[in-house]
Amino acid sequence: MSSPLNIAVVVGSIRKDSYNRRFAEALAKLAPEGVKFNFLRIDDLPHYDQDDDGDNAPEVRRLKAEVEAADGVLFVTPEYNRSYSGVLKNAIDQASRPYGQAKWKGKPAAIVTVSYGPLSGAMAAQHLRNVLAVLDMPTLNQPEMYIQWKDGLVDEQGNVGPASKDFAQNFVDTFVAWVRRFKH
């Protein structure tokens, strides 16, 4: 019997019907028993301002506590202008400060990108990988998940559609095993 896992999910688009959110929620349904995907709220965070380091807003404290409590982190981001979204980077910056007190450190991570273009967010993922490296987050290499949004990717019940189901399940299983590797 495997021990329970708490995986924080950070979605880089905050619009209501975000493709990234819908896909992330569908992925979460593929989680094995005992593995919880906890979606973190980032749309109410203030802009990171070093002057607030000593006196964080409650939303920032909430984010930091949730990241700290997580066994692993799944980033699901759109690509804006050939990089990750500013909204996502702001959340990352917030939980990385003050200097030397990053909450991300050591948390195993994976990156999923969803976009409607054929590049599927791959360039956003590359920039994000650079950032996760400095945050010292061991990041899953394979399988890569650059997803082009298409009708049927997520069905009406919110599940990953039949064409992508095996691929998505393999990703989730591989990621969960990756996270377990770092849990002591």
Place this chain on the structure above:
Amino acid sequence: MSQKTVAVVVGSIRKESFNRQFAEALVKQFPAELKAQFIRIDDLPLYNQDDDGNPAPQVTRLRGEIKAADAVLFVTAEYNRSIPGVLKNAIDHASRPWGQSVWAGKPAGVVGVSVGAIGTSLAQQHLRNVLAYLDMPTLGQPEMFLQWKEGLVQDGAIGPDSKEFVQKYVDAFAAWVKKQA
């Protein structure tokens, strides 16, 4: 001789930001044909595509200012080996809705200051990738990877050790802007 407006976008919003102090000192060395306009980004909402049809007044202001500018100078901090989320958020805002980016074609420069020795070089690399996509012709040389040190800015002006280097940059940037205009 017509004066060109350079929108100056500073990627750190703290009050005593080294990048802001440096930017304010740098623009004092602008030649007469360049005029600096500092762009406010700290009061922008987080970019949300749902608001594309009904942007906040701060977003409309940002888009108007960039549209009116002849060039853009990005002065960026480096957070986690990349650009600050605050700066990327401003870039995202003025790039949307899709197909209506106000950045396209504006000549740009990228500089940055950090306390570390690599002087924002990795943030600038990421930013250059983004500016390429936004179709902003970006000055290649000289590069400006600056380490913040006592005396870099003195009484609001560039200190004597860096003055010449900064002037060289400013002159190259001014020529670049002229060429693209």
